[in-house]
Amino acid sequence: MKKDNPSKSTVKSAKDYIKKGDKYLDQEDYSNAISNFDEAICLYPDNARAYYNRGLAKSRLGQYFEAISDYDEAIRLDPGYAKAYNNRGFVKYKLGHPKAAIPDFDEAIRLDSKDIKVYRNRSVAKSEIGQYFEAISDLDVVIRLDPNDDAAYHDKGANKADLGHYEAAILDFNEAIRLNPDNIEAYLNRGLSKRKLGRDAEAAQDFQEALRLAEEAGDEELIAIIRKQM
Structure with a gap:
């Protein structure tokens, strides 16, 4: 039996x-966000955006399985919803x-390659x-799309x-630090790489700079990690 389309007033209320x-x-x-999306879905169950947004709110609360269910429904209603695939993949990763997250990211990229x-x-x-080589390839794309992305250089x-x-x-x-001289993790990891190469004096300088920046930022977790390397 064919469902009746919602009235214009119902759609507007949703x-x-x-x-x-x-x-x-x-x-x-x-x-409160979830409560409002619940109301929207109750009024207009075929609205993919309401499910997507509710999934986002649930994921922010750590309700990952419930978020996946909402992203599933958003994708069922709108198979071209690239952001829903990305978010579902991210929740699977969390x-x-x-490994299960990667096909969702693949589909999101197929739908929106930018x-x-x-x-x-x-x-x-x-x-x-x-899959380090494949990860580097993805980061190369990030850098091509945004050459000033210091985090991408760090991750690469x-x-x-x-x-x-x-x-x-x-x-x-080096490039991450050039783009962002306050990138604490770039100094830390550059120091670790230099230590692996036997360049201990240079490594110590990087650890010292990383510690200075972490202390300025008040990042106690990073401070503890850096001090273990010194």
């Missing part, structure tokens, strides 16, 4: 709830399933399962270091 939910999302009030965030997410998942260097290519890694860390 969109109003989505707008309210979006405002709560921006305010990081995820519980659940400790990087979204830097997806290439970055896929690179992290690939690195997690030891980290993957090269994992491969044991320390000289090449240092070049990427």
